[in-house]
Amino acid sequence: MRQVGIFGKRxxxxxxxxxxxxxxKIKATFKAMEIGSVTKVMxxxxxxxxxxxxTAEKSAQSVEVALMLITDDSFELELAWISKLKKGGSSIIVVISQADKFSDGGKALAAAVKEVSGLDALCVSSHTGEGVEELDSEINRLLGSRD
Ligand SMILES: Nc1nc2c(ncn2[C@@H]2O[C@H](COP(=O)(O)OP(=O)(O)O)[C@@H](O)[C@H]2O)c(=O)[nH]1
Ligand SMILES: [Mg+2]
Known part of the structure; x- marks a missing residue:
């Protein structure tokens, strides 16, 4: 089965x-069933x-898409992992995690990541649901582009 990995600090x-x-996904799957196209992703x-x-190193070898979570402005470790994951052939999505904790929704941190790495980040909050749908679409877009 195709694998999407979630990486980030403790x-x-x-x-x-x-x-x-x-x-x-459970909601999305009901919609997808109607048109008969369900992609199974682990x-x-x-x-x-x-x-x-x-363990994380092993997962890194088998994921097609890797989500790298960043929550604060010390993200050197995450950038090093991104290089490693890219070398292993994974597509990367940078996620500013727990975005509801930032007064600007994580925009400044996303800009800092962009400045250092050139990567665009999606601001996501699992608690409010902000950005979850966009993240789901981006995962599916990347999986689709790898077919
Ligand atoms: N405010 C807020 N807290 C979060 C969010 N996601 C996780 N947390 C909290 O952060 C802590 C760590 O979350 P967890 O998912 O266990 O992190 P993990 O160790 O990376 O798996 C828990 O106390 C969660 O309730 C979020 O989107 N917003
Ligand atoms: Mg955990």
Whole structure:
């Protein structure tokens, strides 16, 4: 089955995002069933990228699309992981996680990531649902572009 991996530090919101995406997916699947096209995707929750463990490394090798969660302005580790994931052939989506915690919805942090890495980030809150639908579309777009 095709795999989408969720990466980020401990407490960055990986498990909450997995749950939010799954809930959204259940609704989307009902819609998709009507037109008879359901793509089965396995979402892979990982241990933190800040944990010395080979589990995340192993997941990194098999995911087609990797979500990299960033929650604050120390994101060197995340950028290093992005390079590693890209080398392994994964498509990357940078997510400003827990976006509801920022007064600007995460826009300034997204701009800082863009400045350093050139990557666009999606601001997502698993708690309010903000950005979850956009993230789901982006995952599907990238999976589609890899067919
Ligand atoms: N405000 C807010 N808190 C969040 C959000 N997502 C996760 N959290 C909280 O952040 C903590 C860590 O979340 P969790 O999903 O377990 O992180 P993980 O360790 O990366 O899997 C928990 O207390 C969550 O309730 C979010 O979108 N907004
Ligand atoms: Mg977790």
């Amino acid at each position: 407490k960055s919101g990986k498990s909450a995002l997995m749950y939010a995406l799954t809930k959204h 979402l892979v929750d990982t241990v933190g990228v800040d944990v010395e463990d080979t």
